[in-house]
Amino acid sequence: MSNLTCECGHVNPRGTIVCESCGKPLGTNDKQEKLLDMKYEGVARRSQTYTTTFIDKVWMFFSSVKVGIWIIVITLLASALGTIYPQEMYIPPSVRPEDYYAAEYGFTGQLYYQLGFHNLYSSWWYMLLIASLGVSILIASIDRFFPLYRALKTQRVTRHANFLKRQRVFGTSEVKDIDESFDVVKKKLKEKKYSISEENGNLVAEKGRFARWGPYINHIGLIIFLIGCMLRYFPGMYVDEHMWIREGETTVVPTTGGQYHIGNEEFIIELYDEDDYVFGEAMQRAGGPIVRTYQTNAVLYERENTGAVGSEGDLVEIDRAEIRVNEPMKFDDFALYQVDYKLHELNSMSFVLEDKETGETFGQIDIDLFNPESVYDLGEGYRIEIREYFPDFVMSSSNVPSTRSQIPDNPVFIFEMFTPDTPEGEVSFVGIRTNLEPMGENDFKMTFVDVETKHVSALIVRKDYTLPILIIGGFIFMIGLVQGSYWAHRRIWFQRIDGKVWIAGHTNKNYLALRKEIDYVISDTSLSAPVDQVEEEEVNNKS
Amino acid sequence: MAAISSNFLLFAFFVYLLATIAFTVSITGKKWRDKQGEMTGNRWGFFGFLLSILGSLLSIAYFITRWIHSGHAPVSNMFEYMTFLGIAIGFAFVIIYAIYRSNYLGLFTMPIVMLIIAYGSMFPGEVAPLIPALQSIWLKIHVITTAIGQGILAIGFVAGLIYLIRTIDFTEANKQTRSLEFVLYAILSLVGFILMGSIFNAMNYEANFAYINENGMEAEMTYTLPALVGPNEGQLLTEGVMSPIVHAPAIIVANDLNTVIWSLFSGFVLYWVLRFVLRKRIGAAIQPILKGVSPQAVDEVSYRAIAIGFPIFTLGGLIFAMIWAQIAWTRFWGWDPKEVWALITFLFYAAYLHLRLSKGWHGEKSAWLCVIGFAIIMFNLVFVNLVIAGLHSYAL
Numbered sequence A: 001m002s003n004l005t006c007e008c009g010h011v012n013p014r015g016t017i018v019c020e021s022c023g024k025p026l027g028t029n030d031k032q033e034k035l036l037d038m039k040y041e042g043v044a045r046r047s048q049t050y051t052t053t054f055i056d057k058v059w060m061f062f063s064s065v066k067v068g069i070w071i072i073v074i075t076l077l078a079s080a081l082g083t084i085y086p087q088e089m090y091i092p093p094s095v096r097p098e099d100y101y102a103a104e105y106g107f108t109g110q111l112y113y114q115l116g117f118h119n120l121y122s123s124w125w126y127m128l129l130i131a132s133l134g135v136s137i138l139i140a141s142i143d144r145f146f147p148l149y150r151a152l153k154t155q156r157v158t159r160h161a162n163f164l165k166r167q168r169v170f171g172t173s174e175v176k177d178i179d180e181s182f183d184v185v186k187k188k189l190k191e192k193k194y195s196i197s198e199e200n201g202n203l204v205a206e207k208g209r210f211a212r213w214g215p216y217i218n219h220i221g222l223i224i225f226l227i228g229c230m231l232r233y234f235p236g237m238y239v240d241e242h243m244w245i246r247e248g249e250t251t252v253v254p255t256t257g258g259q260y261h262i263g264n265e266e267f268i269i270e271l272y273d274e275d276d277y278v279f280g281e282a283m284q285r286a287g288g289p290i291v292r293t294y295q296t297n298a299v300l301y302e303r304e305n306t307g308a309v310g311s312e313g314d315l316v317e318i319d320r321a322e323i324r325v326n327e328p329m330k331f332d333d334f335a336l337y338q339v340d341y342k343l344h345e346l347n348s349m350s351f352v353l354e355d356k357e358t359g360e361t362f363g364q365i366d367i368d369l370f371n372p373e374s375v376y377d378l379g380e381g382y383r384i385e386i387r388e389y390f391p392d393f394v395m396s397s398s399n400v401p402s403t404r405s406q407i408p409d410n411p412v413f414i415f416e417m418f419t420p421d422t423p424e425g426e427v428s429f430v431g432i433r434t435n436l437e438p439m440g441e442n443d444f445k446m447t448f449v450d451v452e453t454k455h456v457s458a459l460i461v462r463k464d465y466t467l468p469i470l471i472i473g474g475f476i477f478m479i480g481l482v483q484g485s486y487w488a489h490r491r492i493w494f495q496r497i498d499g500k501v502w503i504a505g506h507t508n509k510n511y512l513a514l515r516k517e518i519d520y521v522i523s524d525t526s527l528s529a530p531v532d533q534v535e536e537e538e539v540n541n542k543s
Numbered sequence B: 001m002a003a004i005s006s007n008f009l010l011f012a013f014f015v016y017l018l019a020t021i022a023f024t025v026s027i028t029g030k031k032w033r034d035k036q037g038e039m040t041g042n043r044w045g046f047f048g049f050l051l052s053i054l055g056s057l058l059s060i061a062y063f064i065t066r067w068i069h070s071g072h073a074p075v076s077n078m079f080e081y082m083t084f085l086g087i088a089i090g091f092a093f094v095i096i097y098a099i100y101r102s103n104y105l106g107l108f109t110m111p112i113v114m115l116i117i118a119y120g121s122m123f124p125g126e127v128a129p130l131i132p133a134l135q136s137i138w139l140k141i142h143v144i145t146t147a148i149g150q151g152i153l154a155i156g157f158v159a160g161l162i163y164l165i166r167t168i169d170f171t172e173a174n175k176q177t178r179s180l181e182f183v184l185y186a187i188l189s190l191v192g193f194i195l196m197g198s199i200f201n202a203m204n205y206e207a208n209f210a211y212i213n214e215n216g217m218e219a220e221m222t223y224t225l226p227a228l229v230g231p232n233e234g235q236l237l238t239e240g241v242m243s244p245i246v247h248a249p250a251i252i253v254a255n256d257l258n259t260v261i262w263s264l265f266s267g268f269v270l271y272w273v274l275r276f277v278l279r280k281r282i283g284a285a286i287q288p289i290l291k292g293v294s295p296q297a298v299d300e301v302s303y304r305a306i307a308i309g310f311p312i313f314t315l316g317g318l319i320f321a322m323i324w325a326q327i328a329w330t331r332f333w334g335w336d337p338k339e340v341w342a343l344i345t346f347l348f349y350a351a352y353l354h355l356r357l358s359k360g361w362h363g364e365k366s367a368w369l370c371v372i373g374f375a376i377i378m379f380n381l382v383f384v385n386l387v388i389a390g391l392h393s394y395a396l
């Protein structure tokens, strides 16, 4: 590896454009007339120094900003692609995706589905894009940060004439008393919060160097954030479980291994008043009731630790909360969110056994629709047996009675009624508003008396160990972003060369603002303002 | 209170109009002499600046009174959000003007502010109740911050537009001139939409149709503009109104499509009338007004606006959005179209910053990117909200 030794004696790594110490442009860079490429102070980076092995090539690839921008743009386009049709998670749960896309959107929908775009954001190639984005950010930052840091640390006050001449903002002026002018300039520079270094009567004023670290800090934040996102693919990092809980019920909180139980004491829902003075007009247009709030009055229990193996401790109440949307209940690392509800779910039904002829009744049975008993003994020889129970009755395609689910949305019973008069039993088929006698005319019937309903509350159980990492990443990202965006790194050199004063300025952004500042700094001296060489060139090209 | 609040907004609108006039005079009017007798331009630019501050103050008054009236921050439906975006562009202008004192920027920004506020006012403006998920302080913080960020990014768009009109060579027809004219046409279509909507609204125009909807059911649909495109198998129920020329298939929301056609059509008419009157491309007609603009300077203004707006947008549109989503929807990210388009906006401006900083995309390329960036923002607000409605849809 051949290094480049500058006139001033400083040894620079190969690939360096400007000497890290005195700023003299090196090698062929010195011959040209163009402005200096001041990116990263013209330092050599690993990606330029080592270019032979496979690892070097990979490093070069990912450290390239061009490649980085392509990765960003491709990610952008891919993300947009996923919004053309709804993702699978947003289509109605009752339909099959293979039918849905074709039925809803025709041929293009079918294609969308077949290309896997209905699950685009969890596809392997989208993940790969995000991963390469992370790798690119990491490598590009390492590649640039260390040399940049070194160059800004080792820079000298006095710069080579060719360095000054080829800065974007540059000018020379002749003044009678240089020292006096410099004193004025120094005072004004201090006013503008520049820190000033002097060497042999030359000045460099610098401010906002810390802004140069902004991109690196924000990139670190991004990487931490992306790592946090990737951690979600490891089991156990987070919990996301849906649960239904009825009023009055207490059940175990899923994924807590039986340690926590939750009770729903009451579910409350409140609607907006349709005659509301403020909202009335909007509600009329919406044309229906609008929910104001709903909540579960929850009690949290923890199982006592008895210490003895095999014996379960009692449930002990440890907390109470009103869980509403936007107001989850938190305990341990868990959070319970209110997400949905179902009003008036059937809970129990009551029937009486009735003599069809006389209308005489023989005792009432109350059936718990979630846990019906198989026999209800009414005494004195009267007895009801439940032969079959379909909580959510439907006639299957082969015309066999069956149930859709265990939720009693349409309960149907096949009862067998035993009385002293009919000891062999009579069969009846009873549901909501149906009462059939499939085995022939009966003497007795089950008469519907009452039904009890309950509200059911839907909660989501959440635990997420990646959140702290995401928060830290996001926080660091924002700090770096603000640091790099709201401050600029500015340097102004004032140098005495051949009895003249040379002024050169450099900033990483916003040259106009830099020039305004220079104008202010020299305003009480006879120094003439340096010009923006890029602007000059543009004007010259035009005319 | 509701009336007071609307009046404040109306006043703000007119103050922005006055500011536009002041900035126009500052550029086209006579130059004044200062104490030393030198020509230094006139004071109208400063008046314009004061008026824009007054406009912002009146907007704040609108915002606060409406907040008090409804009990929640007025950023929860299309009307409220759009007007707030207009207000935010006004704020952003005040900030950027304070740094760069560019009257040209005022001349272009003030009309855009008015346009966006007027556009917002086309949506139903009554105070709507909030469903439970929207009743969160984080939602308000998220939306307000996002709008301010977008407002500042919009200044980048305006400066980019000025750059393009200032520098593009209009003597030939090529990709640049055509694209720029297209941008101006898009703005005119927005004007057209507002004009058509206001005119027919003032006439209380309404046409009802019975039609067959996408589920094969009979339904009714109301048009507030004359129907060029009627709904699927639509039968006019209102008498004495125009009957449609064609009928849309059932899967298309026909009255929305009709509105879009009217906007594009009236924009088209406006564009060609202007072009006929001016006898040249609209950009070419504006160009002479901008001859005093330094391209370097507007280029820097546009970049500065984006550099200021990007962190604020990121904070509001992604970070606060995630905090709210975590609390309200139990997960910080759900790949909902609105979220995805916020991410796209973020990625787009990130690409812009890298192209500019590391690939030296200054001047024209950079200006085009600013225009596209703002188009993405508007797309997210309008199209994604109204058409690909997800969780965040404001349309009640």
Ligand code: HEM
Residues within 6 Å of the ligand: A062, A063, A064, A065, A066, A067, A068, A069, A071, A072, A133, A136, A137, A140, A141, A144, A212, A215, A216, A218, A219, A222, A481, A484, A485, B347, B350, B353, B354, B357, B358
């Ligand atoms: C979405 C992801 C990214 C974001 C949000 C981001 C953000 C930023 C920001 C805000 C800046 C400062 C720009 C300015 O001040 O104008 C920056 C600079 C930079 N970024 Fe990124 N970046 C991302 C991805 C990448 C990637 C993939 C690369 C890989 C090549 C990269 C390489 C750089 C470099 C080399 C700089 C300049 C550093 C300097 O001036 O010292 N960035 N980035």
